[in-house]
Amino acid sequence: MTVKSIAVLTSGGDSQGMNAAVRAVVRSALYYGLKVYGVQRGYFGLINDDVREMDLRSVGDIIQRGGTILQTARCKEFLTPDGQEKGAENLRRRGIDGLVVIGGDGSYQGANQLSKLGIKTMGLPGTIDNDIPFTDFTIGFDTAVSIVVDAVNKLRDTMTSHERSSVVEVMGRHCGDIALYAGVASGAETILVPEVDYDLDEVARRMESNFRHGKRHSIILVAEGVGKGEDIAREITRRNGIEPRVTVLGHIQRGGSPTHNDRILASRLGDFAVRKLLEGDSGKACGIIKNELVATDIDKVVSSRKQFNMELYEMALRLSQ
Numbered sequence: 001m002t003v004k005s006i007a008v009l010t011s012g013g014d015s016q017g018m019n020a021a022v023r024a025v026v027r028s029a030l031y032y033g034l035k036v037y038g039v040q041r042g043y044f045g046l047i048n049d050d051v052r053e054m055d056l057r058s059v060g061d062i063i064q065r066g067g068t069i070l071q072t073a074r075c076k077e078f079l080t081p082d083g084q085e086k087g088a089e090n091l092r093r094r095g096i097d098g099l100v101v102i103g104g105d106g107s108y109q110g111a112n113q114l115s116k117l118g119i120k121t122m123g124l125p126g127t128i129d130n131d132i133p134f135t136d137f138t139i140g141f142d143t144a145v146s147i148v149v150d151a152v153n154k155l156r157d158t159m160t161s162h163e164r165s166s167v168v169e170v171m172g173r174h175c176g177d178i179a180l181y182a183g184v185a186s187g188a189e190t191i192l193v194p195e196v197d198y199d200l201d202e203v204a205r206r207m208e209s210n211f212r213h214g215k216r217h218s219i220i221l222v223a224e225g226v227g228k229g230e231d232i233a234r235e236i237t238r239r240n241g242i243e244p245r246v247t248v249l250g251h252i253q254r255g256g257s258p259t260h261n262d263r264i265l266a267s268r269l270g271d272f273a274v275r276k277l278l279e280g281d282s283g284k285a286c287g288i289i290k291n292e293l294v295a296t297d298i299d300k301v302v303s304s305r306k307q308f309n310m311e312l313y314e315m316a317l318r319l320s321q
Contacts, residue, residue, distance in 0.1 A: 003277050005035035006098040010068040011042035011107035014254055015128045015140025017262035018068040018102055023059040024270025025100050032278060037096060041071045043078035043110050046087040063263055066256050078110055088117040098277040102126040108285060112298045115283035122273035123285040123298050128254055131175035133304040134296040135287025142261040144253045148182035151249055152219055159217035165207060165244040167220045169229030171253050175306060179223040184316045189218045191316055194225035195308040204239035
């Protein structure tokens with residue numbers, strides 16, 4: 001079947017670079033003479049037929065903006081077979097031949113179901129967590145790490161002035177990549193992630209030893225999947241008497257203008273997804289591995305787990321002594 005029109009939606013948690021990806025999908029589709037539609041509010045909008053045609057003007061001046069102009073919403077109905085069929089039928093009724101879904105694991109699950117219903121689908125990894133397998137990086141991850149590094153830099157200034165320690169809680173329920181990469185980039189003394197067992201007795205001993213040897217501050221980065229920063233700080237105090245200040249960065253990690261890396265990644269992936277649809281491909285997740293664009297069966301992606309970078313984690317341990 002020749003693809004003549006496609007739609008694009010953003011789903012799940014927003015991430016910086018989603019707008020750049022939407023822009024790339026729309027402009028690439030128009031370049032190839034396709035009609036292109038935007039679905040508002042993710043799968044909720046797909047079920048409710050909240051779909052509008054897009055043109056060049058629709059995506060003007062958005063590459064630098066965080067969030068998503070298409071918005072996003074949770075949709076329990078789409079988790080059901082009836083909801084999925086309703087969404088697919090809305091696309092068929094409008095004569096839309098393909099769909100590009102930008103989001104994380106839950107969004108990919110939805111795209112996978114639509115593919116099984118005969119809708120040509122492409123998934124783009126839009127999540128700050130970097131937890132999608134078969135891609136080295138996800139759209140928004142680089143920006144989120146930059147935000148954390150900037151925050152840690154600022155905290156170091158005040159922690160050094162007062163000779164205090166700081167526990168910084170960052171996002172990452174199941175994937176510790178934000179904590180790991182930000183920890184390496186900011187020179188954090190301790191990085192706690194859900195993928196690696198940790199010993200708070202050892203953390204407390206190292207902190208105490210550092211202060212005895214003249215260190216004026218200590219930064220501990222904690223992925224939220226490990227536990228609450230307040231609880232970690234309380235346990236450290238109980239062990240060594242040092243009272244770390246706690247900073248929870250929360251949703252600030254999802255906001256702001258995307259870095260140039262995220263804008264370029266989003267643009268490359270959006271254009272790639274359109275070209276794959278034109279080639280007749282479907283049911284794929286687009287990613288980047290060793291700077292090469294790849295398309296992996298989305299069924300394989302949703303049934304796999306991202307491998308943690310233990311080599312980088314072990315290097316961080318060596319450099320934090």
